[in-house]
Amino acid sequence: MTDWLQHLIVMPILLPLLTAGLMLLLDERNRIVKATLNLLSTSALLAIAIALVVTADSSDHAGGVTVYLLGNWPPPIAIVLVLDRLAALMLLVTSILALCALLFSLARWHAAGPHFHPLFQLLLMGVNGAFLTGDLFNLFVFFEVMLAASYGLALHGSGRVRVRASLHYIAFNLATAMLFLIGVSMIYGVTGTLNMAHLATRIPLVEPESRVLLEIGAAVLGIAFLVKAGMWPLSFWLPTTYAAACAPVAAMFAILSKVGIYVLLRLWLLLFGTEAGASAFLGSHWLLAGGLMTVLFGSVGALASQDLRRLAGFSILVSSGTLLSVMAIGREGVTSGALFYLVSSTLALGAFFLLIELLERDRDPGADILAVTIEAFGLSEMDEPEEEQEVGVVIPATMALLGVSFVACALIIAGLPPLSGFIAKFAILTAMFNLGDAARVPLEVWLLLIMIVGSGIAALIAVTRAGIRTFWTPFELTVPRIGVIEMLPVAMLLLACLAMTIQAGPIMRYMRATATTLHAPHGYVNDVLTASPLEAGSAIGQGRTAP
Amino acid sequence: MELLVAIAIAALSGSGIWLLLRPRTYQVIIGLSLLSYAVNIFIFSMGRLRVGAPPLVEPGVVPDPSQFADPVPQALVLTAIVISFAMTALFLVVLLASRGLTGTDHVDGREPEE
Numbered sequence: 289m290t291d292w293l294q295h296l297i298v299m300p301i302l303l304p305l306l307t308a309g310l311m312l313l314l315d316e317r318n319r320i321v322k323a324t325l326n327l328l329s330t331s332a333l334l335a336i337a338i339a340l341v342v343t344a345d346s347s348d349h350a351g352g353v354t355v356y357l358l359g360n361w362p363p364p365i366a367i368v369l370v371l372d373r374l375a376a377l378m379l380l381v382t383s384i385l386a387l388c389a390l391l392f393s394l395a396r397w398h399a400a401g402p403h404f405h406p407l408f409q410l411l412l413m414g415v416n417g418a419f420l421t422g423d424l425f426n427l428f429v430f431f432e433v434m435l436a437a438s439y440g441l442a443l444h445g446s447g448r449v450r451v452r453a454s455l456h457y458i459a460f461n462l463a464t465a466m467l468f469l470i471g472v473s474m475i476y477g478v479t480g481t482l483n484m485a486h487l488a489t490r491i492p493l494v495e496p497e498s499r500v501l502l503e504i505g506a507a508v509l510g511i512a513f514l515v516k517a518g519m520w521p522l523s524f525w526l527p528t529t530y531a532a533a534c535a536p537v538a539a540m541f542a543i544l545s546k547v548g549i550y551v552l553l554r555l556w557l558l559l560f561g562t563e564a565g566a567s568a569f570l571g572s573h574w575l576l577a578g579g580l581m582t583v584l585f586g587s588v589g590a591l592a593s594q595d596l597r598r599l600a601g602f603s604i605l606v607s608s609g610t611l612l613s614v615m616a617i618g619r620e621g622v623t624s625g626a627l628f629y630l631v632s633s634t635l636a637l638g639a640f641f642l643l644i645e646l647l648e649r650d651r652d653p654g655a656d657i658l659a660v661t662i663e664a665f666g667l668s669e670m671d672e673p674e675e676e677q678e679v680g681v682v683i684p685a686t687m688a689l690l691g692v693s694f695v696a697c698a699l700i701i702a703g704l705p706p707l708s709g710f711i712a713k714f715a716i717l718t719a720m721f722n723l724g725d726a727a728r729v730p731l732e733v734w735l736l737l738i739m740i741v742g743s744g745i746a747a748l749i750a751v752t753r754a755g756i757r758t759f760w761t762p763f764e765l766t767v768p769r770i771g772v773i774e775m776l777p778v779a780m781l782l783l784a785c786l787a788m789t790i791q792a793g794p795i796m797r798y799m800r801a802t803a804t805t806l807h808a809p810h811g812y813v814n815d816v817l818t819a820s821p822l823e824a825g826s827a828i829g830q831g832r833t834a835p
Numbered sequence: 836m837e838l839l840v841a842i843a844i845a846a847l848s849g850s851g852i853w854l855l856l857r858p859r860t861y862q863v864i865i866g867l868s869l870l871s872y873a874v875n876i877f878i879f880s881m882g883r884l885r886v887g888a889p890p891l892v893e894p895g896v897v898p899d900p901s902q903f904a905d906p907v908p909q910a911l912v913l914t915a916i917v918i919s920f921a922m923t924a925l926f927l928v929v930l931l932a933s934r935g936l937t938g939t940d941h942v943d944g945r946e947p948e949e
Binding site: 458 | 855877918936937943
């Protein structure tokens, strides 16, 4: 590997940090310069993420892991950045979503308040850092960076509703940060290390009398991530906050709940996987039950939503719940299907949040609140069309495009053929029924089957009803005036899902390779712990890839 | 010493959680601050409580780990303090904005109906 390429790992953290710093120096009125910088940095991040995916996929040794030693200290002492297939995949999803959300915001939202662009970059820094870090405490720091930026972005555009929702969001997440710290310090107190790979080697050796403390610590830590992922009953803040945030921010928030899922997947399989001795698969029943309850709560919420944004918020919960409960099975094939589902649902929900904003733009704000009530009581709706001056080129056949996008979103979220949502759910279900002896299928699998199919139907009903109300029933249809730059990101996200459908073979192969390494963490552990620092003499190099 | 620290953590986190569950924003922020103090002391105690043991190794001497306090939790506490301080400041701003926009200091932005 060439010299500069090994430093590429640290770029997803450094680039947004430097860009944000630079933007803070500029005057707030230089919005065009800031937007350009943001666009450049986000596009560069996408390119870097693609390069990293290729790097991670082409390394053919056991763990498939590239290690970067910050400060050139030897591994258990150094804070490490670790790039494997999972981290690279998440980086790629983040950067695709970020680019689309940013493009969308350029049409109008970025001007709705100060410091949108620096906050956006800092959010990216936090998210990327959380994906790359191989150290528990560093994970906390990146989580806080990510959350701090997300508080600012949730408040972007201000107004009563946003401030009220953010107040709950911030209080809840600050309390969660305390749980995070308690969990991390308890784990440190028992094992004496914070390096994830090092922890994985220490945990099987923990004495029985300390094991209780370790498991309590891990459980407290797990709660912190479950709050982020939105597991019932820790998720009451989520639909309100996501519905209140402005559209591009809400689309970015779709990845935030997946950060929680990512960390759970990584830490649970690494620390409490098959090699953890007495603590193997700690809490898998809780994950399964919590996931199922989340799906139930999310589906009921989605059916009861009077407002498209809340519907999207509850769909996020359904997606998280599905992932959590499927993860709890803890088998390789199932995990690879879950990863496919994760990517497809994140992109689709991102597109859905953007699309909703376009649909609701020219509608009477009160209409949504009444939507379901109107149906229940057979009242007729009164539309008051409003003329609004828009910037940018107005595309023809707007309604047709919006309608097609809406149908595509609905198909992916509900998991119907022919789009990627179906392939994801199909992969999960097939893997679950092929677990072992075909004669006896365990109870969990039946539960999960009912859950996946049931949540699909619920999502279909909820989204279709919303679609009928938006596209068919209005007596006098007001066509929203939408610029190309706003339609483009939605189309890009949906095309990405379409590409996932067409290229499902190679992508599933990648997911399978990811799941294999996740379920056999000794390769990861070896690679991280045997990474050696560079010799003192060698020029600028501060890091080194594993042999 | 252990008892004293344990009681301190218990008192701080107990009052912190009680205040966190109160309906006024000012109580919530004080509750969060108390809670973060409790957590900071807890992190500190996870490195084992030692009296009169330095966390720093003298250069040139081969260190005997049993003679030193664990420096890692101290570094963690420092980071945690900085982060929680920043977050408290940020929360304070949101709290004031909420007070200004809704005209009440209730966490739900409106007075409960009696």
